[in-house]
Amino acid sequence: MKDIYEDFDRAVCLRGEGRAKKETQWLKVVYGFNEPQLPNNVSSPNFSRIFATNTTAFELLVLKRKIMGPCWLQIKNPQVDNKGVSCTRTIVNHRENIREIVCATARIWSNIDIDDPTPPEALPCTVRTFVRPLDRFPPNFEVRASGNGKGLISPMKNERMLLNSLLVTIHRADPDVIVGHEFLGVSLDVLLHRMRELKADHWSRIGRFRRSRWPPIGRQGTNLRFLSGRLLGDLASDGAKDMITSTTWSLTEMCKTHLKSDRQDIDPDDTASYFDGGVSSPERLLTFVRHCELDAHYQMALAAKVQILPLTRQLTNLAGNSWNKTLNGGRAERNEYILLHEFHRLKYVCPDKLWGKKSAVAAKAENEDGDAEGGKTTKGKRDKYKGGLVFEPKRGLWDKYILVMDFNSLYPSIIQEYNIDFTTVESVEVDADGEEKIPEPPSSEVPQGVLPRLIATLVNRRRQVKSLMKDKKATPAQLLQWDIKQMALKLTANSMYGCLGFEYSRFYARPLAALTTFKGREILTHTRELAESMQLDVVYGDTDSVFVNSNVTELAEALKISAEFKKAVNDRYKLLEIDLDGIFQRLLLLQKKKYAAVKVEDGSRTSTEVKGLDMKRREYCVLSKTVSQYVLEQILSGEATEAVVERIHEYLTTIGEDVRGGKIKLDEFIIFKRLGKNPEDYPDAKSQPHVQVALRMKARGLTARAGDVIPYVFCIGEGGETAKTAQADRAKHPDEVRRSSDELKIDYEHYLAHQILPPIERLCEPIEGTDRARLAECLGLDPNRYRSAAESEERYFGTLDSLMSDAERFKDAEPFLVRCRSCRGQVAFAPISDRESSLLLPSGPACPACQSALGTASLQVQLETQIRGHIAKYYESWTVCDDPTCGNRTRMMGVYGRRCLRQGCRGTVAFEYSDATLYNQLRFYLSLFDAEKAVKTSTGSKADEVKALVDLQGDFLRTMAATAEKYLNQSGRRWVQLSTLFSFMKM
């Protein structure tokens, strides 16, 4: 062994099991990679511990040479020649479930400057598609192919020739970057297997490392090494998914949202039909080829649009890792490298990389937990320490200005503010319960640690870049570049905390992570207390934010309050800073992490902000989201509850009809769900719809792997009846439904009951004047099935109610007062069965005082006026608190929340003139004109008399009843025994 001895006198930077912490003497030994690797657990009387025996050559090179990301190395005259290539291949599944390649497009851009904001379509490129027949080409295909516009189409005899030609093209273009969609996970996998199977010539030219013998092909998605020398930008890689906002990351969806292009989807099962050689025209196959050409373009256009290459390069320059890892891997490695560089520069010995193992600290903690918790099943995803604090929201609809105040990048700031670092925080002892205590932050004399300084540098650099961006002379290209740079700096600073708590991280330091979040909780609590000490109500808050109710309706006043509060908070910290993040004009607060608000933009403009609601989630179909959107708009509109509730009910009725009437397109019913693991790995696949669909996709030769987002639609089960069969069996892929041409029917009832009703119900929960059963009824669902436990009590009263006598039921109802136009007298309209007092005579209504006839129209108007009076009273919305010690009576318009708003009161408010009171009043009016009931409640000779009366005065009674009923229908509670109440109307 060739030994080089050097003095080396710095400490190991990590604490924990088996690791020295104090500064000690170390001996550095350097030897070649041709020597065997030493085991890392050796020791001798002369030394106790050995480090860095398994360090990779890449790590050494990059650290020693201080290489921070992509740069030119002085090896030879470098060639300044960037090339990008974009590849797609469309694959058909065949007999035996083997995927073969039928078509491949190479779209090649030469000499691209990745910082040039010019979109790819404005840059020159060459397109070449290789296509081979399944059996034979359609007639005239070759001729038409040679005349294809811009893109060169090369018909190939067979798959092997296709692969060979593709390899030649790649070799000639020698691209630095390959851009694709699902390339690593799907295309490359098929390519490699087919190249090996068919013995393609010079297969290794797919990368830049020449090989003659095939190394083993690894698992799907792990074969990046075959592309050595080239960068791979895969739009569906985890790295790219972080940068692209999308629900499914399907090419079609991303084209729509990011390029505003309408990409046609091809059902993979139809691929074979495009290649049918028996047809008379080559048109269909040409369409397919052009689809591939276009896809290749889309992929490059998307990559350019989301700036994948410039951003990953900046990130890589900051971290000093390998660009390809930034493009295709997670954040952990970037974090690892930035710390490696930092600690190496300061001459610390870093912890070893533990391949495929948890860090020693993590493993140790697990053992202790195992002992402590005994029988508890050790699940991999168990929380290891406490995180952010979330306040219990004060639920309801708020209509005073709400100030959203939040701390700017809380965790990075905390790490700086409290100097939290590997080198500064003393290690913690484990207490009796096996619980790790939260360490103390270092005293203010302790010099700044490595991590806080690193974050400070990143933050300062970002500030500098942002100030550059204020320069008015900056070109758009410069602005874009700076924007990417500041973004990269922010992302890097923010990802430091996450990796402290990551058990597989080389720099895993749970106590530091726990201390950071602990300080976060402490700060948030103090912030709320400060607000309360300033007589400000904190309505909600999550981790780094507080929602302060300004309790004013003037924007200027609200801003003043926010400025005062901001100053008060910021005076308490050195670095940490709270700021106004936004002002809400109205806020519908439903649950922790679930709210919607009308946000005040600059000037008088507003926008709607939705967080966490069902309509933001991918497992709710477009139809459900549309309905939620409408309902939310109504609730946030600020209009009278009466109108809002009525519009919602009407809208839901229409939706129910449209859905059942088949007026909604299939696309609007698609639900998405991500596979958490590979479909085979689910212990109980039966119970999960998306797993079932994924398994069927795989059976047909398509791919469905962990992380994929699966689309599906609920259909009516085999038996025909909805919800008979297990839910999961009724989920079908949209392509299956389309192909089945009417075989499979969408289960509309399921959608109404599970996709539309629950989100709406949650939105309307704090709104008076409607409830679950009422909403269900509007959608055409059986309201009785949707009475919750809380409401069943109400229903119980309802049942009792129907057994009650009218006298009992309507004892609190106000009478219908009839005014006579002749004698100006006023009298109550008594029940018609009360023959002594009733003013209804066989000849018609007449004034009991002066005997003048009373006109039907006049009585109708009088009734309507009185009904409107009651409705108005209801909508005055006086609310009273049920807490007797409070007794707060207010008329807070627009606040439908059920919580008493008086400071410190925990009571619930209810409307003084409730919907039930109004409803009962309306029913009373209706009962006055209820002919059937009048007959039924009369006995003996009186019965005949009443019967004769209602026969003669049927028209009058019906007119009056209709008037009352019109309002009853609007009252929002008509579902109560509607059928029995109005059965007489249906004669």
Add this chain to the structure above:
DNA sequence: ATGGTAGGGGAAGCTG
């Protein structure tokens, strides 16, 4: 192979 925790909500399965 590889950032964290908090939290709501649905479905299925267990249990007294």
Add this chain to the structure above:
DNA sequence: CAGCTTCCCCTAC
């Protein structure tokens, strides 16, 4: 069978 737990997924920070 109601009420509970467990698993799974998604989202907010």
